[in-house]
Amino acid sequence: MLEHLVEWQAGAVTLVPVRKSGLDSWRQTQPEAGRAWMEANNFTAEPGQVLVMPHPEGHAAAILVGLSDDDDPWAFAGVVAKLPLGTYAIAGALPPRQADWAALSWALATYAFGRYKSRGGRDWPKLVWPEHADRDWVTNTARATALVRDLINTPAADLGPAELATATEVLAADHGARVRVVVGDGLIAENYPAIHAVGRAAGAQRQPRLIDLTWGQEDAPKLTLVGKGVCFDSGGLDLKSSANMKLMKKDMGGAAHVLGLALMVMAAKLPLRLRVLIPAVENAVSAEAMRPGDVLPTRKGLSVEVGNTDAEGRLILCDALAEAARENPALLIDMATLTGAARTALGTEIAALFCNDDALAADIAQAGEALADPVWRLPLHRPYRRLLDSKVADLNNISDGPYAGAITAALFLAEFVGPAIPWAHFDIMAWNSTSRPGRPDGGEAMALRALYSVIVKRFGTNP
Incomplete structure (x- = not known):
């Protein structure tokens, strides 16, 4: 590009x-x-x-x-x-x-995703850099967008939890960051039980893991990004239909997004302490799979009844969010291809935003409008929390009814964050279902430009 x-x-x-x-x-x-x-x-x-x-x-x-x-x-x-x-x-x-x-x-x-093409891609005309263009912003935004697209477009056979960890390590090496990966039964030993429960069915070759990237000065303001890394989602024992499973290589789109955003932050050398947490799993079917009705422990200590194994994203995110909240970051952002309900409400081109901080939400919305990166805030309507009540556990991972699915998913995640931390949750499509100029069908970055703008506004830039 x-x-x-x-x-x-x-x-x-x-x-x-x-x-x-x-x-x-x-x-x-x-x-x-x-x-x-x-x-x-x-x-x-x-x-x-x-x-x-x-x-x-x-x-x-x-x-x-x-x-x-x-x-x-x-x-x-x-x-x-x-x-x-x-x-x-x-x-x-x-x-x-x-x-x-x-x-x-x-x-x-x-841009074109040509990894599997036997012939090289087409050549394109070249443009002389326009006068007054911010070359750093253009370069970093283009690279981040391409990273997001490439990761999402890669089939799950070639991008499982291990490969997602490797992609994070490559990015870290480019920018002087550090990566720690907790794998398999290590998740139990280090108290990430929900991540382990979701990913254990995929077997020894595709073990679940928590990918943990850190960058920047330890005493700088803390920005923590959490991305859903379900590298393929069969639905588990609540198996998806073949039509609904077809695009599930994109269910790690949240992870791709936080890596793209991390690239922009690190490339610009923003004055902050960055942490990226990616719970990476494959939601598979085997004798080790979690079952509907199982009760899972979580890192925070809350117990969760599994109402549906296809609501697995929030289960892995809850452990990562609990770890993120432990450090009380100045800003916490999570991104996930979480619910079909968000797409029903807003379509495929607008990122659904849930936020516990009105000023933060307003900043994100304003940046989205200014940067052609549309987001729309949906409510964290607390009375709907009752829809997640469980008779046998602290909460259920789904509600029994067909309504407000995106809101109840966000309310589930809110249980693991706490109200004192400025927090934004994005429920995204991460996919273009049709092609438009500059936005081919396939994996797509959403809210990336808006979020980077807000981060710069809040944390500033290095002189």
Whole structure:
């Protein structure tokens, strides 16, 4: 991706952005031959429309690019595939944020998951870095997004708990972080019983584990990220249908997201103490599988009745969240592909946010709006906590009714956090079901740009 953003090169073809609302006045500034060419080719500056303006010597003098009037951040992503191979430069100096988006959307438009392709991927046109673009932000955001997409797109046969740990170790090595991994029966010894109970059915080759990354100065403000790492979810004994199981390689999307966010934080060398906790399991079926009706211990000491083995994500998260809360971080964020109810409420393109801190929630929502990274806050409606009551344990992992599934899942997690820690829980799709410019179908990063912006706002940057 980033290889398609280049320094100035002689012979770069000029891209001329033209908005539909300003087309008439702009056209009047052009030579008569140019106006005639635009009219002959019906150039109306529709978003994504391109028109090569010929030079008398037979090459392209410039290429007109239609842009929407609403400053669509993905505008240039829709142009890349329409251009011939070559190097292009945007005419004039865009405002800084538009320059950032021109570069980022161009880079993301060239993303492809090609690990299993026998032939190399297609080549793409290159863009000269736009003037005023924040190269560090574009570079780190593009790399983080690609990491998230690559991890989610990788089939579970090649990305189990062990491979997810290895991916974390590779990221850590790149940035001077440390990783500790607690594996298999070590989870029992170190009091992560719910993670062990969910993952033990996958057998010796795919043992459950807790991946624990730390980075930064120990006395800096603490940011802790927790990501659901269910590398494949069969549903357990409450087996999913084949249709619902088809995309379950993406059930580690939360883990992918916190690794992508960690990349951005570490690459920018933000002045904080970062900790990333990923409970990594495969929810499989075997004689060792947990059963509906089993009662599980948890790290916090609360007992949980298993109402449904397909509500396993919250079970592994509860142990990780209890460990995260032990350190009283200045900010705690968890991300998970947790419920279908969140998708029913908000669709596939908006991240559901639950938050116990109104100022934090407002900051995230504002950042999401500003960075084309939509989130929507849903309520932690405390009266619904009664829906998780159990007759035999401290709480059940599901409610008996069909309603408010995303809310009750968030309320379950809240039991393991405590109200004093600023906490944001994201229930995400982590997948594009259709392709759009810069956002191909497959794994997708959600709320990443918004969260990074909020973290910078709260913790600042190094001078």
